[in-house]
Amino acid sequence: MQHRRELAVKLVIGIVRPEKANDVLEALYRAEVRGVSLSRVQGHGGELDRVETYRGTTVQVGLSEKVRFEIAVSDDFVDRTIDALCEGARTGEVGDGKIFVVPLERAVRIRTGEADTAAVTPVGR
Ligand SMILES: Nc1ncnc2c1ncn2[C@@H]1O[C@H](COP(=O)(O)OP(=O)(O)OP(=O)(O)O)[C@@H](O)[C@H]1O
Numbered sequence: 057m058q059h060r061r062e063l064a065v066k067l068v069i070g071i072v073r074p075e076k077a078n079d080v081l082e083a084l085y086r087a088e089v090r091g092v093s094l095s096r097v098q099g100h101g102g103e104l105d106r107v108e109t110y111r112g113t114t115v116q117v118g119l120s121e122k123v124r125f126e127i128a129v130s131d132d133f134v135d136r137t138i139d140a141l142c143e144g145a146r147t148g149e150v151g152d153g154k155i156f157v158v159p160l161e162r163a164v165r166i167r168t169g170e171a172d173t174a175a176v177t178p179v180g181r
């Protein structure tokens with residue numbers, strides 16, 4: 057008896073410069089990645105020039121505005137999603153951002169009740 061292993065779903069999180077958000081959206085679209093959430097966040101990448109010691113405690117002086125992409129995809133789309141984020145967000149200067157990939161326990165499309173890979177696969181309407 058054959059056991060076919062279902063593809064798993066991952067959440068790709070990309071934290072990028074706000075001014076590169078549209079380039080990332082275009083790169084994702086070209087890569088046929090559909091379904092994305094964006095939010096504004098503030099962050100710190102560990103830059104030493106933005107850390108100060110105040111009364112013996114090290115504090116972060118400056119936080120940068122970033123845009124956080126959250127994209128749930130099936131395993132076979134993870135690489136192209138990462139590539140699109142890099143292509144759209146990269147300037148080559150410090151502060152270009154980070155990408156994290158985390159396993160997703162479940163995904164559900166509310167309208168149809170479809171779960172997991174079926175829930176993140178685009179549908180006609
Ligand atoms: N380890 C981390 N955990 C969570 N968020 C992070 C982490 N590192 C960076 N970020 C987020 O990504 C944003 C951009 O980070 P940034 O590109 O400056 O990373 P970096 O490691 O300092 O790389 P670079 O040397 O290219 O600047 C940060 O402002 C923060 O929002």
Ligand SMILES: [Mg+2]
Nearest residue numbers: 101103150151
């Ligand atoms: Mg940095």
